Amino acid sequence: MDNDTEYGTRIDDQETFGLEFIMQLLAFANPTRFLKFVQVVLRPLAILAIATIAAGLYLGFVAPEDYQQGSTVRIMYIHVPAAWLSMFCYSLMAISALGTLVWKHPLADVSAKAAAPIGAAFTLIALLTGSLWGKPMWGTYWEWDARMTSVLILFIMYIGLIALWKAIEDPILAGKACAILTLVGAINLPVIKFSVEWWNSLHQPASVLRLDGPTIHPSLLTPLLISAIGFTLLFFTLHMMAMRNEILSRRIRTLRLKAAAAPITRQPATQEPTS
Amino acid sequence: MQSRSNTSDRKLHWARALLMRDIRLAIRVGGGTLIGVLFFTTVITIVPFGLGPDMKLLSVIAPGILWIGALLACLLGLDRLLQSDHDDGSLELMLMSGRPLELIILIKCLAHWLTTGLPLILATPILALFLNLDAAQLGAVLLSLLVGTPALTLIGMTGAAITVHLRRGGLLLAVLVLPLTIPILIFGVATVGAASDPLVPALTPFLALCGLSLLSLAIAPVAAAFSLRVLQH
Numbered sequence: 001m002d003n004d005t006e007y008g009t010r011i012d013d014q015e016t017f018g019l020e021f022i023m024q025l026l027a028f029a030n031p032t033r034f035l036k037f038v039q040v041v042l043r044p045l046a047i048l049a050i051a052t053i054a055a056g057l058y059l060g061f062v063a064p065e066d067y068q069q070g071s072t073v074r075i076m077y078i079h080v081p082a083a084w085l086s087m088f089c090y091s092l093m094a095i096s097a098l099g100t101l102v103w104k105h106p107l108a109d110v111s112a113k114a115a116a117p118i119g120a121a122f123t124l125i126a127l128l129t130g131s132l133w134g135k136p137m138w139g140t141y142w143e144w145d146a147r148m149t150s151v152l153i154l155f156i157m158y159i160g161l162i163a164l165w166k167a168i169e170d171p172i173l174a175g176k177a178c179a180i181l182t183l184v185g186a187i188n189l190p191v192i193k194f195s196v197e198w199w200n201s202l203h204q205p206a207s208v209l210r211l212d213g214p215t216i217h218p219s220l221l222t223p224l225l226i227s228a229i230g231f232t233l234l235f236f237t238l239h240m241m242a243m244r245n246e247i248l249s250r251r252i253r254t255l256r257l258k259a260a261a262a263p264i265t266r267q268p269a270t271q272e273p274t275s
Numbered sequence: 276m277q278s279r280s281n282t283s284d285r286k287l288h289w290a291r292a293l294l295m296r297d298i299r300l301a302i303r304v305g306g307g308t309l310i311g312v313l314f315f316t317t318v319i320t321i322v323p324f325g326l327g328p329d330m331k332l333l334s335v336i337a338p339g340i341l342w343i344g345a346l347l348a349c350l351l352g353l354d355r356l357l358q359s360d361h362d363d364g365s366l367e368l369m370l371m372s373g374r375p376l377e378l379i380i381l382i383k384c385l386a387h388w389l390t391t392g393l394p395l396i397l398a399t400p401i402l403a404l405f406l407n408l409d410a411a412q413l414g415a416v417l418l419s420l421l422v423g424t425p426a427l428t429l430i431g432m433t434g435a436a437i438t439v440h441l442r443r444g445g446l447l448l449a450v451l452v453l454p455l456t457i458p459i460l461i462f463g464v465a466t467v468g469a470a471s472d473p474l475v476p477a478l479t480p481f482l483a484l485c486g487l488s489l490l491s492l493a494i495a496p497v498a499a500a501f502s503l504r505v506l507q508h
Contacts (some may be wrong), residue, residue: 101505153454160451167441173506177437180502181451184433187494188455191487198483199465209404 006199029106031247042237049233056227063223075133077223081231083126086154089119089235093161094186097179108174108241110250112182113165118235119159127151146197153192172252200256232248289374290382297386300359308390312398313346319402322361328405337406339468340415342460344402345395345420346427350452352391354429354445356383361439370507376500380436382494384428392424419484420438423463426488429495430455436499440506456485 060077093115099108130148131141144149161178168174322340323333333340358367369379382435396417403413434452438444465480 034496153457156450156454160447162452163447163450164338164437167438167444167447173440176505177502180505181434181437184494184498185456188458191458192454195461195483195487198480199461 009267012113024173026211031107031110031245033249035062035109035244038240042240042244045238046242052226052230052233056230057258058222059223060227064219067138072133072136073220075129076220077227079129079133080224081228082122082129083151084228085235086123086151088232088251089115089122090154090158090182090186090189092118092239093119093182095105095187097182100175100179104266107247109171110243111245112175112178113171114246116165116178117159118163118238118242120155120162122231122235123151123155123158127155140157145195146199149196150189150193152197154189157189169239171253289372290378293379294383294386295368297383301355301386301390307352311348311352311391312394314351315344315395315398316402318344319405323405331501333405334407334409334412337403337408338412339464340406341399341402341408341416341436342423342463342467344419345392345424346456346460347410348395349391349424349427349431351447352387353435353448353452356374356428356432356435357439358435358444366439366501366503367507370503376503377496379501380432380496380503384425384432386427387432388428392420392428395424396420412467412471419463419466421482422481422484422488423459425460426491427456429488429491430459431496433495433502435458436502437506439503459484462487 058076062073063074065071065073093112096108096112096115099105100112130151134143135141149186159182164178164181165174168177319340326332326336350454357366360369370376372379399417399420400413403416408416431448431452434448434455438448438451441447462480462484466484471482
C-alpha cells in the first residue's frame, strides 16, 4: 500500500475514474487501516499545509497592491480560498452521503460528520472576511447581493446539518438522516443560487461587484493559487483529524454501551466507565 | 405489488380511504386545521402594529407579508404531517402495507395541503383588505399561493420524514426546511411583483414557480419515502 502517494494517485486516476479509485476507497473501509494511514500521513500533511499557507500569505503580503483597492486586496488571499473550500466541503459531504446511502461505505458518514463543522467554519470565514473587505470597498458590511445571500444560506444549511447530527443519538441513524438531507440540499443549492441571483437582478442592476474585473494579474494570481492549495491541504488535515476523533469517540461509545449492557460478573474493583 | 384482477377504481380504493382518513383526522377535534389559519391571520394582523398603519406602505409590502405569513403557517403545521401517525404506530402499518410508499406520501401531502394550504388561500382575500391590496395584485397573490403552497407541503414532508424519529423535532424541522423553501418564496413574491410591474415579463416568475413546484413534486415523495424506509428501526 503506497500511503505517501494516496493523493497523487487520486489525481492521476481522474481520467480512469472508477475501479481503481473505488478499490483504493474500499481499502480504507476498515477503520483500523484508516487510522494507521492517518497516523502515517497526518504529520507530513500538516507540516506541508502550514508551510504552503505561510508561503501563500507571505507572497500575498509582498505582492503588489491593487491599483484601485490598495492594500485591502490582500484579504483576497484568505477570502477566496475559504469561499472555495466552503463549496468544496459541501461537495465532499454530498459524495460522502452517496457513499453512506448507496455503497454503505463504513467511513462515509464519519467523513460527512467530520466535514460539516469544518465546512461551516470556512463558510463563516468567507462571510466574515468578505464583510470586512466590503466595508472599505463598497462602503457596507453587508449587501443582499446574490452571491453573499447564497453563501449565507449555505452557512445556515451547514448549521442545520450539524444540529441534525446532534439531535439523533444513534450515529448510524444520524448518518443516514444527514445523508438524505445533504443530498436534498445538494439538489437545492443550485436552485437557491439561481433563484437568489434572479431575485437580485430583478431589484438592482449590475452593482460594484465586478470591481476586480475578470482578469487578474499573475503577480496577484500566484499567491492566491498557493494560498488556495495551502487551505485545501489544511482542510484535508483537519478533516482527517476530525475523522480520527470521530472513529475513536464511536469506539468509546461502543465500549461504554457494552460495559453498560454486560452482566455484573466482573470483580467489583474495576471502575465502570459509565455515568 | 399485489395487483389482483380488479378494476383500477377498486385498486385505488385504499388511496381514497387514506385521503379521507387524513382529512377527517385533521378537521376533527385535536386536528388543528384552524390553528394554521388563525396563526396566519394573527401574523397579518400584527404587521400594521409593527410598521404603523400606513396604507400606502402596507399595500407595497402586502405580497411579501402574505407570503411570509403563509410560509410560517405552513411550517407550523409540518409536524402534524407524520408525527401523530408515527406516535400511534399507524405509520408502521403504512410502511408494512405493501402499498407504494411514495403514493402514500403523496396522498398524505394532498390531505395536508387541503386542510392547511387551501384554508390559507381562502383566508387571503379577507386579509388582503387589511393590507390595502388591489384586485389585480390579490389575483396574483392567490395564484402564486395556489401554485406555491403545495411545494411548501412537499418540501416540508421531506424534512418531516427525516426528523420523524426525533422526540422534539418540531423546531429543528423548521430550521432544516426553511432554507429549502427560499426559492419558492422568491418566485412567489416575484410573481406578484411582475403582475404590477410593466418592465418585467409577467409570466416568467410564475412559470419558474410552477417549475419549482413540479420539481418538488417529483423529488419530495421519493426522498421522503426513501428516508422513511431507511430510517425505520
